[in-house]
Amino acid sequence: MLGVGLVLGAPAIAAVPAQGKASSGLDKLLNMEGIDGSYAITYRDAEGKAIARAAFITAVFDHHGTFSFDHDPAKHTADLRLNRPGSQAALLAKAAASSAHARGAMLKSGQAWPAFRLADLQGRTVDAASLRGHTTLINFYFSQCAPCIQETPVLTAYAHGHPEVSVLAVTFDDAGTTRDYVAKHHFGWPVLPDAMPLIESVGVSAYPAMAVVGPDGRVLRMALSSDIDPGHALTVAALSSWVAGAQAPASRNHPIGR
Known part of the structure; x- marks a missing residue:
C-alpha cells in the first residue's frame, strides 16, 4: 500500500x-x-x-x-x-487545517513575492531583491516532517542537475535546529530559519511545499509537494518537469545571499 x-x-x-x-x-x-x-x-x-x-x-x-x-x-x-x-x-x-485549505491559501501564479529580509545560516542577508534576475525554487519544510525528509535527496539531485536554477529552503525552525537538520540531511543550498512571517505571508500551512519564483520576482508556480506528481513519491524527473512547466526563462545561476 x-x-x-x-x-x-x-x-x-x-x-x-x-x-x-x-x-x-x-x-x-x-x-x-x-x-x-x-x-x-x-x-x-x-x-x-x-x-x-x-x-x-x-x-x-x-x-x-x-x-x-x-x-x-x-x-x-x-x-x-x-x-x-x-x-x-x-x-x-x-x-x-486541511490540504484543501492549504492549497487555496498559497500565492497564485503571477502574484508578486512579498517583501522580506532574513539571514541564512551563514549570516548572509536574503531578501526579495535576492530573488530577481534568476529563477528560484523555494522549498518549505520543518525538521519533524517525515515527507520533508524523504524528499531531501530529490532536491539535492535536482540542485546538482540544474545549476541554472537557484534553490532556497525556508523553515520556521530556529537556527540551532536548522543547523542540525542541514548537517544531518546534507542540504547544499541556503536555508532561512525563523521564517514564520514569510511563511505566513505566502500562505504555506502544510508541508512540504514548493514555489517557483521567476526573474521578475513573481510566482510562476506554487504547490504542495504531494501535488507535483499526485499519488507518487516525488522524483527528480517529476520535480524537473514541474519546474520546467512553469515556463521560466533560462538564466545563469545567481547565488542567493550577499
Missing part, C-alpha cells in the same frame, strides 16, 4: 449540524487527495480497529479529530486512521 505521508483534519468551518453535510465534507477532503467514489475505504480508530464510516465522521467533524491515510491508486483502496489526540500527526494536521 502506498503511504502518502499526509494528515488531514476537518476544514475550519463552524459547526457541522448534520451527518450528511459532514459526510460531504469528508468526501471533498478525500477528493482533493485523489480518493474518489471508486475507492474501497477502510475507516479505523486510533488503535487501528475498523469502525463504521459514521463513527469516523463523528470523530473528525464533531470532536475535531484528525486522521492519516494510506492509499493505493492502482488497487483503488484507501485506509483512513484517526490520529491519537496530541500525537505529532494530529498536531501537524491541526496546523495545516
Whole structure:
C-alpha cells in the first residue's frame, strides 16, 4: 500500500449540524487527495480497529479529530486512521487545517513575492531583491516532517542537475535546529530559519511545499509537494518537469545571499 505521508483534519468551518453535510465534507477532503467514489475505504480508530464510516465522521467533524491515510491508486483502496489526540500527526494536521485549505491559501501564479529580509545560516542577508534576475525554487519544510525528509535527496539531485536554477529552503525552525537538520540531511543550498512571517505571508500551512519564483520576482508556480506528481513519491524527473512547466526563462545561476 502506498503511504502518502499526509494528515488531514476537518476544514475550519463552524459547526457541522448534520451527518450528511459532514459526510460531504469528508468526501471533498478525500477528493482533493485523489480518493474518489471508486475507492474501497477502510475507516479505523486510533488503535487501528475498523469502525463504521459514521463513527469516523463523528470523530473528525464533531470532536475535531484528525486522521492519516494510506492509499493505493492502482488497487483503488484507501485506509483512513484517526490520529491519537496530541500525537505529532494530529498536531501537524491541526496546523495545516486541511490540504484543501492549504492549497487555496498559497500565492497564485503571477502574484508578486512579498517583501522580506532574513539571514541564512551563514549570516548572509536574503531578501526579495535576492530573488530577481534568476529563477528560484523555494522549498518549505520543518525538521519533524517525515515527507520533508524523504524528499531531501530529490532536491539535492535536482540542485546538482540544474545549476541554472537557484534553490532556497525556508523553515520556521530556529537556527540551532536548522543547523542540525542541514548537517544531518546534507542540504547544499541556503536555508532561512525563523521564517514564520514569510511563511505566513505566502500562505504555506502544510508541508512540504514548493514555489517557483521567476526573474521578475513573481510566482510562476506554487504547490504542495504531494501535488507535483499526485499519488507518487516525488522524483527528480517529476520535480524537473514541474519546474520546467512553469515556463521560466533560462538564466545563469545567481547565488542567493550577499
